[in-house]
Amino acid sequence: MNKGPNTMLAHLPSSAPDLVVDGRPDTTPDVIDGVAYARLYGEPLFRMPTDLYIPPDALEVFLEAFEGPLDLLLYLIRKQNFNILDIPMAQVTKQYLQYVDQIRLHNLELAAEYLLMAAMLIEIKSRMLLPVRKADTGEEAGDPRAELVRRLLEYEQMKLASQQIDALPQLGRDYVRTQIYIEQNTVTRWPEVDIVDLQAAWADLIKRAKLTAHHMISREELSVREHMTSILRRLQSTKFVEFADLFDPTRGVPVIVVNFVALLELAKETLIEITQAEPFAPIYVRLAYAPS
Template sequence: MAATQAASIALPAAANDGVSYARLYGEPLFKLPNDLYIPPDALEIFLEAFEGPLDLLLYLIRKQNFNILDIPMAQVTRQYLAYVDQIRLSNLELAAEYLLMAAMLIEIKSRMLLPVRKVDTDEAGDPRAELVRRLLEYEQMKLAARELDAVPQLGRDYVRTQIYIEQSLVTRWPDVEIIDLQSAWADVIKRARLIEHHKISREELSVREHMTAILRRLQHARFVEFTELFDPARGVPVLVVNFVALLELAKETLIEITQAEPFAPIYVRLAYSPT
């Protein structure tokens, strides 16, 4: 239970430094201002701060080491009413909640003073039982809240640090997906059909020859755009064989197919340095 100390304002006596009444911002004050105004509530004494009537009751019981299962109602009620009388002088709205508990304590005390009949003991039991149950539950919740408050919290007990790690400066080209090759190949076929002439002819095409032609073409350039490896004027059969030759070279890791960024042109280069 946090106790707020009495707030007070004290001016050092003139005898402390020989001349001045006080010090204001480090400077000695030799004469009090004529228009000095001190509000009525400037000096206010705060009693122990409680979170409610149950908190006050629990404080009174634990402070005097009373058994919470056998509360001396007369002594606790007397101390409780003394505190309520003090807060009624300064804060009537706050005292209303405490007065309700005071009425409950007086009722319990009155029921304990009445003669105990056998029928009453069998039906009613100890008049303090309900109050003890509420106090034990409140104390349990209060201890749980204190344990939760002791857990380190972000922003109150520690801060989260952020470390920025510079990534490698080596350029890594994005991997070419199958969908990208399909799209580029569909574009080549589309352009080939636009300029295709209807000719019936028989031509023997060799995938190995086209593989050799592609390798020979790549030896003279560092990068060659994918579409430049195809000549639409030679017809769709030649384009198909040329594309199969390109896939065979990629399968045998003789060429690399790269792309600078998504949706960018696709480039082809040799996977080895020609001697």
């Protein structure tokens, strides 16, 4: 809608000449019961302005609005129930050109796109009037309307899809998201721990502790002389002691090793005797015989 130039109206003096409406003088009184019948920009208005301008195209009503040449062409075909696969080009082109002529009177830039489609329709109609010629391969030429029909069908599918999407509820158009602030005091409530959860947490802790465990090697002070004394004291109370009875496996390998070394030292110093009756017979240990 076009708007005319803005007009600043001031308070008109009461001596202004009367207006002429339809060849007769305007008999509207300057003041109606002492009150202006209208206000313009805060100023009282006591008579119709003499320089009021309303452009001829101030109000235009479009019964149908189209989004492009294909939309207009599809509208003309569907409105008259034409078969889109067998379009009567003469009637459709005539109606199309009538609409384009109306557009050219108001908006030449908008009409350019429609004129391109009009030229395409005229070309198709001209090709249909020409005699059909066979191609070099011997096949008959296709229908000149085939490409136009393909474009119309694709456009119609896209238009229907857009209408279905537009029918879906949209935020800001069909509904408004509300936000309500509620001020309340909350008390922290800790969740209750079940015994099963506590057991699982403890098992997980033990599992992680085993993964980070270190093997510590401690050094134990063992004396060969002490073990030599212990062996001599035991042999003093008995004549023969079986070799295996001199060792205590429960005390560990280091003690057994030191005890064996002590036994060898005693044999080396001829303080004890290690005897065996026959091969593979038990080994016995006794004190060494000392002649008087």
